[in-house]
Amino acid sequence: MRTYLRELRRLVAAALASVVTLLVGLPLTFAAVPGAADLRLRSGVTVAWLLVGVVIYPALWVLGRAYSRAVERVERDFARAVARDDAAPPVSESTGGGSTGGGSTGDAS
Numbered sequence: 001m002r003t004y005l006r007e008l009r010r011l012v013a014a015a016l017a018s019v020v021t022l023l024v025g026l027p028l029t030f031a032a033v034p035g036a037a038d039l040r041l042r043s044g045v046t047v048a049w050l051l052v053g054v055v056i057y058p059a060l061w062v063l064g065r066a067y068s069r070a071v072e073r074v075e076r077d078f079a080r081a082v083a084r085d086d087a088a089p090p091v092s093e094s095t096g097g098g099s100t101g102g103g104s105t106g107d108a109s
Contacts, residue, residue, distance in 0.1 A: 004078040011074065015067040022059060026051060 030037040030048055037048040 004074065007074045008071065011067060011070050015063060018063050019060070022056065022063070026056070 037046065039047040041047065
């Protein structure tokens with residue numbers, strides 16, 4: 001269970017870092033590079049509007065899809081591990097430590 005949760009935390013951190021980098025990095029780039037936000041295409045549309053209004057949505061979709069597939073893979077692996085553990089015989093039955101083991105019961109008589 002710890003491995004499952006650790007893997008999910010790692011995926012969430014990677015997805016969050018990617019989204020934050022994309023959503024914060026783009027405006028920071030426009031602020032850091034003078035004139036970058038004012039670049040225009042031949043149609044008169046600024047590059048900033050093109051990136052923010054058009055390009056960012058497919059990028060977010062790709063990030064979401066990649067995250068979803070990775071989480072599904074982790075959950076599938078976890079379900080397989082649980083199924084393997086359920087199929088294995090319980091430890092107490094194989095060790096003979098049950099109540100029918102014939103050991104001392106603590107009676108002094």
